Amino acid sequence: MTAVLELRGVSRSHGSGETAVRALATVSLQIRAGELVAVMGPSGSGKSTLLHLAGGLDTPSAGEVLVEGTALGGLSRKQLAQLRRRSVGYVFQDLNLVPALTAAENVALPRELDGVRARAARKEAFVALEEVGIGELADRFPDDMSGGQQQRVAIARALVGERRLVLADEPTGALDSTTGESVMALLRARCDAGAAGMLVTHDARHAAWADRIVFLRDGHVVDESVYVSPEAALSDTPR
């Protein structure tokens, strides 16, 4: 099965010559449909750089990033923007919701930018909001919602349409632990339904929702923890 996200020997350096700082050094990683991968590591270990490269928000100094088999390096700016809108959903700590738009309009926005007619985009937005449990808040403005509700809108926006890759950077940021856990349950459910997810977090409790946990140190992958369910371990099924 083709990986939804594949990184082949990806490196990223900032600056050049003697002052060059290597943020990421030859990282290779695959995430398949149905998989949620958490990335952990101390500050400055390259976690966010990895996520930005995976979503085409940054360009590697060496190596290749492929989303659903398409190498991002070979795309024009327009094609890259289109692929990002259609295939990749982002959830950031800073939610980036448009305050003047309702929850449904915020969620519909990327679809409308992609050429979907307003009515159809709105319909998709309602479905996505229902999916994250806040269908009844579709007409509210972000300022009239709690932090947890706003985060759900951001997740609905990341999941709307046919997007198969969800990238999340500390998505539970300022939320209390119960709301944070429910956000994680949503990401997990989305991956169980067939999406591929990458989650950057410093929180062990949230990383524990993932199938694999990748550890970064100084831009290198130093270890990987793979979850094997007791049932799979007993039947010795290869994963």
Place this chain on the structure above:
Amino acid sequence: MSVRHGLLALLAETPRHGYELKSEFERRTGATLNVGQVYTTLARLERDGAVVAGEPDVHGRSVHAITVEGLDELRRWFSTPVRREDRPRDELAIKLALAVDAPDVDVPAVLQTQRTDSLRALQDYTRLRQRADESGDLAWLLVLDLMMFQTEAEVRWLDHCEARLVRARHAAAPGPAVTPARTQVRS
């Protein structure tokens, strides 16, 4: 772990026979008991007047019931805190304390190996808790919550140890940054 008080708590709900006590104890706490341990404890409780055994049934099993003395003992147990010094020592703390000054020990690797294992346990608990949540098993949820909080605290402590170690090395040898040794990548 107090098997004695665990059994008294279960008998305070309803009289039960030994095997039923074992399976109910395990279901609620996630801890395992061997049946011999259950019967030895029941014999001691009976000797101390905390439980009484009924006549054996056709299968030779006696139903035990709690007495007034047993209820008093249980009440005292619930109202007494579990003191930290009464708990078993933490092997991990001992291991790291010794690793720091031991020759030829790659301490960052010890930390990372432990972190990977603790996170794997946390992944297990997360899934168990999802299931327990769905089935509404409150007793088991409380136990799982504790295991998760403890494991999470352990991972945070490991991160803290690593940061302390890096600081200590910087202080000892000012110069280029110390890179933690790589552990083998598992696929």
